[in-house]
Amino acid sequence: MSHLIRGLGASGGIRVVAADTTELVRHATEKHATSPTAGAALGRTLTGALLLSHVLLKHHRDRVTLKLRGDGPLGGVIADAGLDGTVRGYVSNPHADLPLRPDGKLDVGGGVGHVGEISVIRAHAPYGEPYGSSSDLVSGEIAEDIATYLARSEQIASALLLGVHFDAKGRVTSSGGVILQALPGADEAALPLLEANIKALGQLTSAMHRAPLTDIVRNELMWGMDFEILTDPPLQLRFACRCSEEKALEALAYFTPAERAAMIAEDGGAEIVCHWCGDKRWLGPEAILGISSNEVRCPDCATLWFRDGQTRMVREQELCACGRKVELPN
Numbered sequence: 001m002s003h004l005i006r007g008l009g010a011s012g013g014i015r016v017v018a019a020d021t022t023e024l025v026r027h028a029t030e031k032h033a034t035s036p037t038a039g040a041a042l043g044r045t046l047t048g049a050l051l052l053s054h055v056l057l058k059h060h061r062d063r064v065t066l067k068l069r070g071d072g073p074l075g076g077v078i079a080d081a082g083l084d085g086t087v088r089g090y091v092s093n094p095h096a097d098l099p100l101r102p103d104g105k106l107d108v109g110g111g112v113g114h115v116g117e118i119s120v121i122r123a124h125a126p127y128g129e130p131y132g133s134s135s136d137l138v139s140g141e142i143a144e145d146i147a148t149y150l151a152r153s154e155q156i157a158s159a160l161l162l163g164v165h166f167d168a169k170g171r172v173t174s175s176g177g178v179i180l181q182a183l184p185g186a187d188e189a190a191l192p193l194l195e196a197n198i199k200a201l202g203q204l205t206s207a208m209h210r211a212p213l214t215d216i217v218r219n220e221l222m223w224g225m226d227f228e229i230l231t232d233p234p235l236q237l238r239f240a241c242r243c244s245e246e247k248a249l250e251a252l253a254y255f256t257p258a259e260r261a262a263m264i265a266e267d268g269g270a271e272i273v274c275h276w277c278g279d280k281r282w283l284g285p286e287a288i289l290g291i292s293s294n295e296v297r298c299p300d301c302a303t304l305w306f307r308d309g310q311t312r313m314v315r316e317q318e319l320c321a322c323g324r325k326v327e328l329p330n
């Protein structure tokens, strides 16, 4: 089972969050049928979002969304995670792939792209306004981009390890991540030791083939320092979406009644694919016809402005996609 631990080391000077995401990333790459490069990017981003949630969030129902948008063929990678251990995510072009790098590793940086933006959005459930900030990509390798984002936007000095390893058949054999954060007042001698330990560890995913992640953190990354685990038992992690028939119907409501009637006449219904998890949902004529036609649309371009129960609201006087001023009846 995928799991996450939190701990404190070096007399409270170093905060550690570590996640073994092997099973959940395997599940996610199978659901999205990703290429190896896309799967590695997705796995690193899912793991990175889970780690970030434990660095940036405070309340159980808050969520963090991590987005990397570069100029590479993958298009964009996005993950949404919470302190409850759930995460979901996708790659815009899951089938895009690149040749291996000269050193034999997957070219995640080339897939994401070296020029672009990393953004982190925090949503405070259930009512708070989402808060986001962003910085430039450094390498597209994801761990380095997240660490640089944390330093620039959050003034958090950290080292971040992320990795996904596949076997010859393209199946995930190990996936995980560790964030090591120097807290204010950290012992001066602890940081060079930590740096040396990180260097000595080498590839996190190779280490995960020989030892459980908790042992790697305690015996290798925190070697020569005290370490106390704060999560006992570890937090269970899983790839979980929040899609439902209700949300699928809401997505269909953005089509005009005439377009929905055409779906029924031509296809006998509609198949809605959730981009977050890849699940397909079939909506039959009855469900589609049950969508309320009590709605207000733009007279010029038929964009949906308002309908009962709609969550994405358009405001009075805002501009419609076509440029017309939105007018809602009272």
Ligand SMILES: [Zn+2]
Pocket (backbone or CB within 6 Å): 241, 242, 243, 274, 275, 276, 277, 278, 279
């Ligand atoms: Zn879904």
Ligand SMILES: [Zn+2]
Pocket (backbone or CB within 6 Å): 298, 299, 300, 301, 302, 303, 320, 321, 322, 323, 324
């Ligand atoms: Zn319009």
